[in-house]
Amino acid sequence: MDKDKIKQEIDSLIDKLNYHSEKYYNQDSPEISDYEYDMMMRELIKLEAENPEFKRIDSPSNRVGGTALSSFEQVDHRTPMLSLSNAYSAEELKDFDRRVREMTGEDSEYVVEFKIDGLSVGITYENGEFVRAATRGNGITGEDISKNAMTIKSVPLKINDNREIIVRGEVYISKENFEKINAYQEEHEMQTFANPRNLAAGSLRQLDSKLTAKRPLDIFVFNLENMDELEDMKTHSQSLEYLKSLGFSVSENYKVCKSIDEVIDFIYYWTDNRENLAFDIDGMVVKVNDLEKRKVMGSTAKSPRWAIAYKFPAERKKSKILDIEVEVGRTGTITPTAILEPVRLAGTTVSRATLHNEDFIKEKGIMLHDHVIVQKAGDIIPQIVEVVKEDRNGEEVEFSMPEKCPACGEPTVRLEGEAAVKCINISCPAQIRRGMIHFVSREAMDIDGMGESVITLLLNEGLIKNIADIYYLKKEQIIPLERMGEKSADNLIKAIEKSKENELWRLINGLGIRFVGTKGAKILASAFDSIDEIIKADSEKLQSLEEFGSIMSDSVVRFFREEQNLAVIERLREAGVNMKSEEDKGADIPNIFEKMKIVLTGTLPTMKRNDAKEMIELRGGKATGSVSKSTTFVLAGEEAGSKLTKANDLGIKVIDEDMFMKLIGCNTKEEVEEMLEK
Numbered sequence: 296m297d298k299d300k301i302k303q304e305i306d307s308l309i310d311k312l313n314y315h316s317e318k319y320y321n322q323d324s325p326e327i328s329d330y331e332y333d334m335m336m337r338e339l340i341k342l343e344a345e346n347p348e349f350k351r352i353d354s355p356s357n358r359v360g361g362t363a364l365s366s367f368e369q370v371d372h373r374t375p376m377l378s379l380s381n382a383y384s385a386e387e388l389k390d391f392d393r394r395v396r397e398m399t400g401e402d403s404e405y406v407v408e409f410k411i412d413g414l415s416v417g418i419t420y421e422n423g424e425f426v427r428a429a430t431r432g433n434g435i436t437g438e439d440i441s442k443n444a445m446t447i448k449s450v451p452l453k454i455n456d457n458r459e460i461i462v463r464g465e466v467y468i469s470k471e472n473f474e475k476i477n478a479y480q481e482e483h484e485m486q487t488f489a490n491p492r493n494l495a496a497g498s499l500r501q502l503d504s505k506l507t508a509k510r511p512l513d514i515f516v517f518n519l520e521n522m523d524e525l526e527d528m529k530t531h532s533q534s535l536e537y538l539k540s541l542g543f544s545v546s547e548n549y550k551v552c553k554s555i556d557e558v559i560d561f562i563y564y565w566t567d568n569r570e571n572l573a574f575d576i577d578g579m580v581v582k583v584n585d586l587e588k589r590k591v592m593g594s595t596a597k598s599p600r601w602a603i604a605y606k607f608p609a610e611r612k613k614s615k616i617l618d619i620e621v622e623v624g625r626t627g628t629i630t631p632t633a634i635l636e637p638v639r640l641a642g643t644t645v646s647r648a649t650l651h652n653e654d655f656i657k658e659k660g661i662m663l664h665d666h667v668i669v670q671k672a673g674d675i676i677p678q679i680v681e682v683v684k685e686d687r688n689g690e691e692v693e694f695s696m697p698e699k700c701p702a703c704g705e706p707t708v709r710l711e712g713e714a715a716v717k718c719i720n721i722s723c724p725a726q727i728r729r730g731m732i733h734f735v736s737r738e739a740m741d742i743d744g745m746g747e748s749v750i751t752l753l754l755n756e757g758l759i760k761n762i763a764d765i766y767y768l769k770k771e772q773i774i775p776l777e778r779m780g781e782k783s784a785d786n787l788i789k790a791i792e793k794s795k796e797n798e799l800w801r802l803i804n805g806l807g808i809r810f811v812g813t814k815g816a817k818i819l820a821s822a823f824d825s826i827d828e829i830i831k832a833d834s835e836k837l838q839s840l841e842e843f844g845s846i847m848s849d850s851v852v853r854f855f856r857e858e859q860n861l862a863v864i865e866r867l868r869e870a871g872v873n874m875k876s877e878e879d880k881g882a883d884i885p886n887i888f889e890k891m892k893i894v895l896t897g898t899l900p901t902m903k904r905n906d907a908k909e910m911i912e913l914r915g916g917k918a919t920g921s922v923s924k925s926t927t928f929v930l931a932g933e934e935a936g937s938k939l940t941k942a943n944d945l946g947i948k949v950i951d952e953d954m955f956m957k958l959i960g961c962n963t964k965e966e967v968e969e970m971l972e973k
C-alpha cells in the first residue's frame with residue numbers, strides 16, 4: 296500500500312471505530328459484534344505501529360471507550376479505570392504468557408476470574424465509610440453515581456479498615472431478574488432491554504435513585520485498585536480474600552493457576568459450563584497474581600499489561616424453523632421472520648430471527664422446518680448462520696414470498712434492483728398500523744402507554760384511522776376497551792396531551808417521511824423555524840442542508856405535496872400539537888457563530904469538549920470534526936495533533952480557551968468576526 300492509502304485506511308478505521316463505540320457505549324445499541332469491533336481495533340493498532348507518523352492523538356487505540364454524561368456530576372479517578380486487552384484463542388493466551396515471561400524473567404502465577412458483562416464501577420472508602428462511587432467514563436473522568444450505588448444491597452456502606460480503600464467491580468443483574476424485568480416491561484408496553492448489561496447500565500445511570508433501588512442489581516468486586524499503597528498486600532488473590540473479609544461480594548469461583556495450561560483448562564471448563572451460572576459472563580479475565588510483577592509490567596494508556604480478557608466466541612446453537620411469518624412494514628416492505636424452537640443464546644432466549652428477504656433465503660437455501668444453526672454474539676441480533684442439511688428428513692417445505700399482501704390482499708411487487716418484495720397499496724392497513732406505531736414510539740412522539748397493542752385495538756375498534764385521530768380520542772371511548780379502565784384511560788389521555796408540547800423533530804420523525812429518520816428530522820427541525828417553512832421549502836433548498844441529498848430532499852417535497860398529508864397536519868395543528876422549532880419559541884442566546892464551522896481539538900484546560908460543542912451549537916455554529924478550507928476557526932487545547940498542523944498549513948485561525956470565552960461574550964456575529972480578524 297502506498298502511504299496515502301495507509302493514511303486513508305487509518306482514518307477510516309478510526310471513524311468506524313468511533314462510530315461503533317458511540318453506538319455501543321452511549322446509545323446502548325451496537326450494530327456489529329464485539330469480535331468484529333476488536334478485529335478492526337487490532338488492524339488499526341497494527342497499522343499505527345507500522346506507520347507511527349500517521350497515528351492520531353484522538354485514536355481509539357489510545358483511550359478507554361465511553362464518555363461521562365454531563366447529566367451526572369463528573370469525578371476524576373485517582374487511579375485511572377482502564378480497559379482490558381483481549382484474546383480470542385488459547386494461542387493468544389499463550390502469547391500473553393510469553394510476554395509476561397519476557398518482561399518479568401520467569402514463570403508466572405495467574406488468577407483467573409469471570410468476566411461479568413455489566414457496568415464498571417469504582418468505589419472509594421475513607422475512614423471505614425463509603426464516600427463515592429463512579430462509573431468508568433473515559434477512564435480518567437467518570438460519572439458520580441454514589442446515590443444509585445448505595446441502593447445496591449451488596450455494596451457495604453461501612454468497612455472495618457480506616458485507610459483509603461478503592462475497589463473496582465462490575466454491577467450486573469442476574470439472568471432470572473433480567474427475564475422478570477423484561478417480562479414486566481413487555482406487559483406494560485415499555486421498552487425491553489437487549490441484554491443484562493444494558494439493563495444494569497441503564498438502571499445504575501438513572502437520574503432518579505428510587506428507580507435504581509427498584510432494580511435488583513448486584514455487584515461483583517474484582518480489584519483492590521490502590522493495592523500498591525497498602526503495604527500488607529503482596530498478591531491479587533490475597534487482596535481478593537481480604538476484600539471478602541471486609542464484606543465485599545467477591546466471586547467465589549476465581550482460581551489461582553500455576554501455569555498457562557492450567558489457565559486454559561479452567562477457561563475451557565467454564566466455556567462449557569457457563570450456562571449453569573445465575574448470571575451471564577462474556578469471558579474470563581487472566582491476571583498476573585504477584586503485585587511486584589504487575590508493577591514491573593505497568594500499563595498502556597488503554598489497558599494494563601498484566602491482564603488479559605479471554606472472550607468467548609459468539610454462541611451458536613441448533614434450532615428448528617417452526618414457521619415463517621411475513622410482516623408488512625411501514626413502507627410496505629414484506630419481511631420474512633423465522634419462528635424458532637426457543638434456544639438460550641448469549642443471555643437471552645431466542646425464538647425469532649429475521650430472514651431479511653428473498654435473496655437471503657435463497658442464498659442460505661433455507662426451507663420451512665429446516666434445522667438451522669443460530670448465532671448470537673453479545674448484544675447482536677440473532678442470526679441464522681446456516682442450514683443443517685444432514686438433518687433433513689423430507690418434511691421440509693420450500694418457501695416463497697407471498698404473491699399477495701398478507702394484510703390487504705393486493706398483489707405484491709419486487710422492483711428491479713431491490714431485494715424487497717413490497718405491498719404498494721397506500722391504504723394497506725398493515726402499513727397504516729405500522730406507521731401509527733412509529734408515530735407514538737419513543738423516537739417519535741413518545742406517547743407513554745400507547746404501544747403496538749393499544750394502537751391495534753384502537754384501529755380495530757375504528758376509533759382512529761390516521762395519526763391525527765389520536766388527538767381527538769375521548770376518555771369515554773378508551774375506558775371500555777380491553778385491559779383499559781378508568782385509570783389507564785386517564786393516563787393515556789394525559790400522555791397524549793403531554794406529547795402536544797413535544798419538540799418539532801419528534802413530529803417530523805413521527806410523520807414517517809421516507810428516508811428521513813431521527814437524524815434527518817432533527818436536521819430539519821433545527822434548520823427551519825416551523826413545519827410551515829419545511830412545507831414551503833423546495834428540493835434545492837433542502838439539498839443545501841447538511842446530509843440532505845436529492846433522494847431525501849425529493850422525498851420531503853413529495854410528502855408535503857400530498858393533500859392527504861397536509862390535511863392530517865392541519866388536524867394536528869387544530870388539536871394543538873406543537874409545529875414550531877425550539878429556537879423559534881423565544882431563544883435569547885444570540886446567533887453569534889451563525890454558519891461558522893468550528894473545529895475542536897486537544898484537551899481544553901478547564902472546559903469539557905462537549906460543553907464547548909454545545910456552546911457553539913447553541914449560538915448557531917457547527918462543531919465539525921475535521922479541518923478544511925471552509926473551517927472558520929479551530930479551538931485548540933493541549934496536545935492538539937494533526938488537526939492543528941492542518942489548520943496551520945491552511946492558514947486557518949487557531950484560538951485557545953481564553954479567546955473562545957471572549958468570543959462567547961460577544962453580542963453579534965460582527966463582533967466575533969472582528970475579534971477573529973485581530
Ligand SMILES: NC(=O)c1ccc[n+]([C@@H]2O[C@H](COP(=O)([O-])OP(=O)(O)OC[C@H]3O[C@@H](n4cnc5c(N)ncnc54)[C@H](O)[C@@H]3O)[C@@H](O)[C@H]2O)c1
Binds near residue numbers: 315320378412414416
Ligand atoms: N460491538 C461494538 O460495536 C463495540 C463497540 C465498542 C466496544 N465494544 C466492545 O467493548 C470492548 C471494550 O470495552 P471495554 O473497554 O469495556 O472492555 P471489556 O469489556 O472488554 O473489558 C474491560 C472491562 O471488563 C470488566 N470486567 C468484568 N469482569 C472483570 C474482571 N474479573 N476483572 C477485570 N475486569 C473485569 C471491567 O469492568 C472492565 O471495564 C471491546 O473489546 C469490544 O468488544 C464493542
Ligand SMILES: [Zn+2]
Binds near residue numbers: 623702718719724725
Ligand atoms: Zn398490503
